[in-house]
Amino acid sequence: MHSVPEMLGGFQNRNRQEIEKDVFNTFLIKENCVALLKNFITEWDPALWDLDFLAECTSGQTVTVKTGKPYSGDRVPTESECDFKQQDLGGFFRYLKTYKDNSTFHYAGYAHFAILNNATPKFHSFDWSWAGLNNFGSHKSTLWAGSAGSFTPCHKDSYGCNLHAQLLGCKEWLLWPPEHDLCPTRLPYEESSTFSSVDVLKETHVKSAVRIVATPGDVIFIPKHWWHLARNLETSVSINTWIDLASDSFDRLKEAIARLLVFSLKGSDSSQSWAPCTQFRNLS
Numbered sequence: 220m221h222s223v224p225e226m227l228g229g230f231q232n233r234n235r236q237e238i239e240k241d242v243f244n245t246f247l248i249k250e251n252c253v254a255l256l257k258n259f260i261t262e263w264d265p266a267l268w269d270l271d272f273l274a275e276c277t278s279g280q281t282v283t284v285k286t287g288k289p290y291s292g293d294r295v296p297t298e299s300e301c302d303f304k305q306q307d308l309g310g311f312f313r314y315l316k317t318y319k320d321n322s323t324f325h326y327a328g329y330a331h332f333a334i335l336n337n338a339t340p341k342f343h344s345f346d347w348s349w350a351g352l353n354n355f356g357s358h359k360s361t362l363w364a365g366s367a368g369s370f371t372p373c374h375k376d377s378y379g380c381n382l383h384a385q386l387l388g389c390k391e392w393l394l395w396p397p398e399h400d401l402c403p404t405r406l407p408y409e410e411s412s413t414f415s416s417v418d419v420l421k422e423t424h425v426k427s428a429v430r431i432v433a434t435p436g437d438v439i440f441i442p443k444h445w446w447h448l449a450r451n452l453e454t455s456v457s458i459n460t461w462i463d464l465a466s467d468s469f470d471r472l473k474e475a476i477a478r479l480l481v482f483s484l485k486g487s488d489s490s491q492s493w494a495p496c497t498q499f500r501n502l503s
Contacts, residue, residue, distance in 0.1 A: 220429075253439070255433070288368075299407055331360075371449045397445060
């Protein structure tokens with residue numbers, strides 16, 4: 220398993236002031252490798268949030284919550300092995316504050332701020348200007364919150380680079396470069412994500428991974444098409460944004476073709492295994 224500095228080239232020697240002299244996202248994109256910025260957003264407004272604040276701001280907002288068994292050993296459960304239900308987000312944050320049962324996880328992931336329109340204005344009053352991303356506010360952000368053991372399965376994003384900010388708790392990441400063969404599959408189908416069809420926790424894959432444990436105040440930069448598996452080691456809240464790239468236009472065309480083929484093959488099959496993300500579960 221690789222440590223982060225081995226993958227960063229000269230980046231780990233640059234302090235925050237030096238980075239801010241450059242266009243933040245341009246520098247990272249040119250590096251084209253995973254970057255961990257320790258304690259980088261400690262004064263950013265979302266870094267000051269706690270579960271009580273989040274519960275107050277999001278009460279009355281419905282989201283999809285994934286429930287399942289935490290993984291152990293060398294196998295990560297598939298999305299089709301988990302349950303999904305609608306739940307009040309404010310109530311979910313209150314539930315997380317007291318939840319202690321490590322035999323089951325609960326995860327409200329991939330919740331776009333743009334559709335969290337029942338949340339209070341102070342929940343949306345932040346931007347990513349510290350990263351050189353002008354006009355990137357909450358509408359360009361996504362929320363991830365869950366109990367210990369909750370996870371996002373190994374996948375790679377179709378578009379852009381991923382800037383992920385850890386607000387509460389600790390999250391473990393395993394990452395692999397695009398050229399690492401993790402046997403991509405589009406089933407189950409999720410738009411803009413390609414899943415791995417192998418057990419990525421097998422020793423042959425783990426030893427070639429980059430491992431990061433993000434703590435509150437940390438930011439992780441994930442270059443385009445890098446594979447990643449993320450697991451909350453404790454109750455955790457984070458938000459991210461994706462940075463668009465010029466090469467995304469061709470990938471959006473490929474994604475449109477993939478969607479057409481998947482749903483043509485799906486036909487009248489209502490099996491839940493086709494689509495892990497609730498935004499597609501009701502499509503026919």
